[in-house]
Amino acid sequence: MLFPDYRARRLRQNAAFRRMVRETTLSTDDLMLPLFAINGKNVKNPIASMPGHFQLSVDNLVKTVEEAFELGIPAIMLFGLPSKKDPLGTRAYAKDGIVQRAVSAIKNKVPDMAVVTDVCLCQYTDHGHCGIVEKGVIENDATLDLLARTAVSHAKAGADMVAPSDMMDGRIAALREALDDSQFDLTPIMSYAAKYCSAFYGPFRDAAHSAPQFGDRRTYQMDPANSLEAIREVTMDVEEGADIIMIKPALPYLDIISRVRDEIDLPVAAYNVSGEYAMIKAAEKMGWIDGPKVMMETLTSIKRAGADIIMTYFAMDAARMLRG
Numbered sequence: 001m002l003f004p005d006y007r008a009r010r011l012r013q014n015a016a017f018r019r020m021v022r023e024t025t026l027s028t029d030d031l032m033l034p035l036f037a038i039n040g041k042n043v044k045n046p047i048a049s050m051p052g053h054f055q056l057s058v059d060n061l062v063k064t065v066e067e068a069f070e071l072g073i074p075a076i077m078l079f080g081l082p083s084k085k086d087p088l089g090t091r092a093y094a095k096d097g098i099v100q101r102a103v104s105a106i107k108n109k110v111p112d113m114a115v116v117t118d119v120c121l122c123q124y125t126d127h128g129h130c131g132i133v134e135k136g137v138i139e140n141d142a143t144l145d146l147l148a149r150t151a152v153s154h155a156k157a158g159a160d161m162v163a164p165s166d167m168m169d170g171r172i173a174a175l176r177e178a179l180d181d182s183q184f185d186l187t188p189i190m191s192y193a194a195k196y197c198s199a200f201y202g203p204f205r206d207a208a209h210s211a212p213q214f215g216d217r218r219t220y221q222m223d224p225a226n227s228l229e230a231i232r233e234v235t236m237d238v239e240e241g242a243d244i245i246m247i248k249p250a251l252p253y254l255d256i257i258s259r260v261r262d263e264i265d266l267p268v269a270a271y272n273v274s275g276e277y278a279m280i281k282a283a284e285k286m287g288w289i290d291g292p293k294v295m296m297e298t299l300t301s302i303k304r305a306g307a308d309i310i311m312t313y314f315a316m317d318a319a320r321m322l323r324g
C-alpha cells in the first residue's frame with residue numbers, strides 16, 4: 001500500500017488510536033531489581049556512579065525489598081560484598097555468607113518476593129576473577145565445583161532462583177546436577193548465557209568491589225564483536241538445563257536479544273547494566289536529556305527487542321512511573 005491510499009499518520013492522530021495499535025507495553029511484572037548486600041548494621045553507603053543505589057546492610061536491604069514489593073516488583077537480584085576475600089572465594093559458599101544471610105532475612109519478612117541470587121566468585125576472590133586462578137590462568141573445570149557449592153548454599157538459604165554470571169564452560173550442567181542432588185530440582189537457573197566483556201560494568205565493579213586485580217575477563221566473557229558465538233553460548237546453556245536465558249548488557253546488544261528471542265523458546269532476560277544506568281543518570285543531571293522519558297524509552301526498547309524480563313537499576317523509578 002502506497003501513499004496516498006495509505007497514510008501512516010491516520011493511526012497516529014490521537015491518543016486512543018495510538019494506544020490501540022501500540023505493540024509493546026512495559027509492565028512492572030517485567031522488572032527485576034538488582035541490590036547489593038554488605039555486612040554491618042544500619043549501613044547505607046551511596047554508590048557514587050549509581051545515584052539512588054546503595055550498599056545495604058541486611059536490615060536496610062529488607063526495608064528496600066519491602067518497598068519494591070509494595071510497588072509490585074516481582075523479583076530482586078542479590079549481589080553480596082563479603083567481609084573478606086581469599087584465593088578460593090570461600091565466603092561465596094559459606095553458610096553464614098552475606099548473600100545467604102540476606103536471602104533468609106528477606107524471605108522471612110517478604111516471603112512472596114522472588115529472590116534471585118547472583119552466583120559468581122569475583123566479589124569473593126582476592127584476585128577479583130570469576131574463577132580459581134592457577135599460575136595466572138583462570139581454571140575452568142576446578143571452578144565448577146565452587147560455583148555449584150555456591151548455588152546450593154543459596155538455595156539452602158531460601159533463594160528462589162540462581163543466576164550464574166561467571167561464564168565458565170559447563171557451569172549450567174554442574175549447577176543443575178548439584179541442585180538436583182540436594183533436592184532443589186525445582187530451583188530454576190537463570191543463565192547469564194551471552195555475557196559480553198563490556199566496559200559498561202564499570203560502576204558495578206565500584207559498587208561490588210569486584211574489579212579483576214590483574215588482566216581482564218576476555219578469556220571467559222564474550223567479545224563484543226560476536227553474534228554467532230552468542231547463539232552457541234545460548235544453545236549450550238539450553239542443552240545443559242537453563243530455565244531462563246540472559247543477555248548482558250542490554251542496550252548495546254539489542255540485536256542479540258532479538259536474535260535469541262527468535263531462535264530460542266525459553267524466557268529471555270536482559271540486563272540493563274550499571275553503565276547504561278549511569279550514563280542516563282549523568283546526562284539527566286547535566287540537564288542534557290529528560291531522564292524519566294529516556295528511561296522509559298530505554299526499557300521499552302529492551303522489551304520490544306524481545307526481553308521478557310529486564311534486570312534494571314531503574315526498576316523502582318519505572319514501577320513508580322507505571323503506577324502513575
Ligand code: PBG
Nearest residue numbers: 120122165200201204273274275
Ligand atoms: C560479576 C558480575 C558483573 C556484573 C554482574 N555480575 C561484573 C563483571 O562481570 O565484571 C555487572 C552488572 C552491572 O554492570 O550492572 N560476574
